[in-house]
Amino acid sequence: MSIDRSIDPTAAQVRALRDNGRDGPVVMLNLLKFKDVADYGDGAEEPPCSGAEAYRHYQHAFTVTVGALSGAEVLYDGPVEQVFIGLAGTPETDWDKVLMVRYPTRQHFLAMMADESYRLALRHRYAGLARTVLLQCGG
Numbered sequence: 001m002s003i004d005r006s007i008d009p010t011a012a013q014v015r016a017l018r019d020n021g022r023d024g025p026v027v028m029l030n031l032l033k034f035k036d037v038a039d040y041g042d043g044a045e046e047p048p049c050s051g052a053e054a055y056r057h058y059q060h061a062f063t064v065t066v067g068a069l070s071g072a073e074v075l076y077d078g079p080v081e082q083v084f085i086g087l088a089g090t091p092e093t094d095w096d097k098v099l100m101v102r103y104p105t106r107q108h109f110l111a112m113m114a115d116e117s118y119r120l121a122l123r124h125r126y127a128g129l130a131r132t133v134l135l136q137c138g139g
Contacts, residue, residue, distance in 0.1 A: 007125070007132050014110070017136065021106035025139025027075065028109065030099040031132060038127040046127070052096065054128030059099070061121030062112055070112035076100040091131070102139055 009017075034051030046054075063072045077099050086093040103109040112118050 004126065004129075007129050009134070014113075017106055018110055021136070022138060023105070025102055025104055026106050026109060027100055027102045027137040027139050029135040029137055030097075030101070031095045031135075032097040032099060033094060033130045033132065034096050034128055035130045038124075040123065040127045044127075046123075051128035051130065054124045055097075058121050058124035058128065061118055061124070062101075065121065066112050066115050066118045069108070069115055070118075071104040071108045072112070073102045074099070075102050106136075 032055065034055060036051060038046070038049050038051050038054035040046045040054075059077075062070055063074060077097070079097055080095045082088075083093045088094075103112075
């Protein structure tokens with residue numbers, strides 16, 4: 001599998017969250033576009049599945065596997081049904097799913113990112129996502 005690092009935060013973005021983020025809860029708003037078929041690469045031991053299914057494995061990791069560490073609380077998890085305002089069919093509006101997750105603090109989010117179990121689950125994220133936007137919001 002070739003890993004598309006454009007779906008990862010840059011070092012500068014991680015530093016900005018660490019050093020300049022708000023105190024208290026944060027909500028991460030995820031805009032998600034899935035691959036039709038998950039791409040785990042040649043020789044992968046994962047059974048064939050859709051990009052959405054691969055992402056569900058990743059989501060399980062940050063909500064359940066490392067849930068005690070992350071404190072992740074899913075506020076909304078659902079499909080994009082239609083573009084109400086904006087030009088439908090453009091990359092700016094073409095999303096499959098919106099996921100809103102509240103973390104008790106930005107430190108919880110950062111601790112999750114550093115956890116080895118979480119990092120192992122990233123393979124599902126890479127396999128399933130065609131593209132994404134992650135927006136930090138007030139909690």
